[in-house]
Amino acid sequence: MELELEENTIYQTFLSELEGKIQILAPGIDGYEESIRRRSTAAEKHAAAVIFPRTTDEVSKIVKVARANRIEFVVCCGWQSAGCASSIENGIVIDLRKMNTVTVHEESKTLTVQGGCTWADVNEEASRWGLATVGGIVNHTSVGGHILGGGYGWLTARNGLAIDNLLEAELVLADGSIVQASSIENPDLFWAIRGAGASFAIATSFTLQAHYQLNPVWSGKLIFTADKLPSIVEFANRHHERAEDQGFIFGFMCPPAGFKPVIIAVPFYNGTQEDAKKYFKELLDIGPVIDQTSWMPYEQANATFNDHVSFGARKSSGSSTVKAPFTLSLLQAVFDEFARFIGSNRDAGVERSLVVFTLIPYKKIREVKLEDMAYANRGDYYNADVWLRWKDPALDHKARAFARAMSERIHQIGRTAKDQGVGAYANNAEHQLDAMGLFGVNTDQLVELKKKYDPDNVFRTWRDV
Ligand SMILES: Cc1cc2nc3c(=O)[nH]c(=O)nc-3n(C[C@H](O)[C@H](O)[C@H](O)COP(=O)(O)OP(=O)(O)OC[C@H]3O[C@@H](n4cnc5c(N)ncnc54)[C@H](O)[C@@H]3O)c2cc1C
Structure with a gap:
């Protein structure tokens, strides 16, 4: 039941403590319903208040009051978390969307990016200076969760993960104090x-290393019919053998028109169109039914x-x-299983679900x-993600169980050796794995640091470390 504003004690507390200086939305106020929207409607929760700070001091004040x-x-x-890490019932949301300024430092080729920016904000501003940094392949995701959880992008092959390009962060800790973190301060x-950043603090700004990105890139979408899977797998293996900083994503989907399963592929070449077409010739020769590739600005490739x-x-x-080389039998099995699930649940609005294999070279990551x-x-190994999407709440349990089971199924394609990483990306794993499953050899140290920086485990909705 919706509280009247006068009875909403949480709202009233912030209204008086913040002295009306910071925007607060609550049930009954225009804009509130919009403010609790999330990319997944299943992750929309009724916060008692949504607060929009504009500065680090305001974030600190809000945390102290809370x-x-x-x-x-x-x-x-x-607003991306499907696992409800950024939504809450009855408590408050500290929504950073008004903290979206990007400052370019030309001499050092670095960017200072406020904690509420989307990657579209960053790409747009950096591109004015002929620069780019490692950011998300989907530009409506934000810097906050992305960087703090690792951060892959098309530039990863050249420059590593977003965290490998992070030089400094300004943080608000669980007690509201403001600190800097870098290799020198609070290392x-x-x-x-x-x-594991989202389990430790609120990042109000990041300083990121940027890199020259003066040339357009060659990228875009290709769609292939299902019978082309053997050739796609062959190309994926060729790409694995020779890729330097070229990226190749392929995946399975069942678009609504007939729910016929197809293969989607997105190539990425950071160089001239001629060289791109040479590198991807074998892929293009397979014969896509839709070809939307072109030479485009880097920031457009991320859309x-x-x-x-x-x-x-x-x-x-x-x-x-997944570990290369890829075998057709296993990928075919994943394709068939996915197509069966979509086909048998088409009434629940499962169209536009995806299984995606991201073949971005990992040499730089391994440095x-x-x-x-x-x-x-x-x-x-490469990341592989299952992104299910459905409309009917009656499918909730079945769909989540399928996403987990499918992830496990794919993982068996390339069970990783013990001396390697955990084989799961915490940012996409939802609640599939515990801290050990996500942080492996680093878990004990994280638990120790948690006692020092967040002893009451205030930051626990992303991962309970
Ligand atoms: C469509 C889609 C595409 C994706 N593409 C990529 C990709 O190309 N590469 C990649 O590496 N990952 C990708 N991801 C994973 C993505 O990085 C994570 O989902 C990330 O957590 C999203 O963060 P957000 O801030 O946009 O979302 P939110 O839901 O707002 O936040 C996610 C988590 O991060 C915390 N958080 C957010 N901002 C801050 C902050 N400033 N300080 C402290 N905590 C914060 C939130 O509290 C929450 O726990 C993708 C995810 C989706 C849904």
Whole structure:
């Protein structure tokens, strides 16, 4: 039942403590319903209040008020979490969307990015200076969750993960104090936030290394019919053998027109169109039924997938990893299983679900040792994700169970060796694995640091470390 504003004690507490200086929405106020929207409708919860700070000091004040009054809170940046990590029933949401300034430092080629930016904000501003940093392949995701959990992008092959390009962060800790974390200041905290950051603090700004990105890139969408899977697998293996900084994503989907399962592929070439077409010739020769590839600005390449992973509908994601060389028999089995699930649940609105294999070369990722940062998913393998999407709440349990089972099924394709990373990406794993499953060899140190920086486990909705 919706509370009247006068009875909403949480709202009233913040209204008086913040002296009306910071925007607060609550049930009954215009804009509130919009503010609790999430990419997955299943993750929409009724917060008692949604608060929109504009500065680090305001974030600090909000945290202090919340802690003093024992009010639970979550932090929200890009509204992406299908596992409800950025939504809350009755508590408050600290929504960072107004903290979206990007400052370019030309001389050092670095970017200072406020904690509420989307990757679209960052790409747009950096591109004005001929720069880019490692950011998400979908540009409506935000810097906050992405960087703090690791951060893959098309530039990963050249420059590593987003955390490998993170030089410094400004953080608000669980007690409301404001600190800097870098290799010089609070290095233990800096270690923790590079991979498990959302379990430690609110990042109000990041300083990121940028790189020259002066040329357009060749990318875009290709669609192939199901019978082309053997050739796609062959190409994927060729790509694995010779890729330097070229990326290749392929996946399975069943678009609504007939629910006929097809293969989607997105190539990425950071160079001239001629060279791109040479590198991807064998892929293009397979004969796509739709070809939307072109030479385009880097920031546009990061919007290619946006339509396939848009807001609306209920969602669940599962994380897995695959090791090359890929075998047709196993990929065919995954394709068939996925197609069967979609076909038998078409009335529940499952169209536009995806299984995606992200073949971004991992050599650069492997240059950082597993123990060097909290992030523990560095290995000789590629990420594979299951992104289910459905409309009927009656399918919730079945769909989530399928996403988990499918992730496990894919993982068996490339069960990783013990000396490698955990083989799961925490940012996509939802609640599939515990801390040990996500942070492996780094778990004990994380647990120790948690006692130091967040002893009451205030930041626990992303991962309960
Ligand atoms: C459609 C889609 C595409 C994706 N593509 C990629 C990709 O290309 N590469 C990749 O590596 N990952 C990708 N991911 C995974 C993505 O990085 C994670 O889902 C990430 O957590 C999203 O963060 P967000 O801030 O956008 O979402 P939110 O739901 O707002 O936040 C997710 C978590 O991070 C916390 N958080 C957010 N901002 C902050 C902050 N400033 N300080 C502290 N905590 C914060 C939240 O509290 C929450 O726990 C994708 C996910 C989706 C859904």
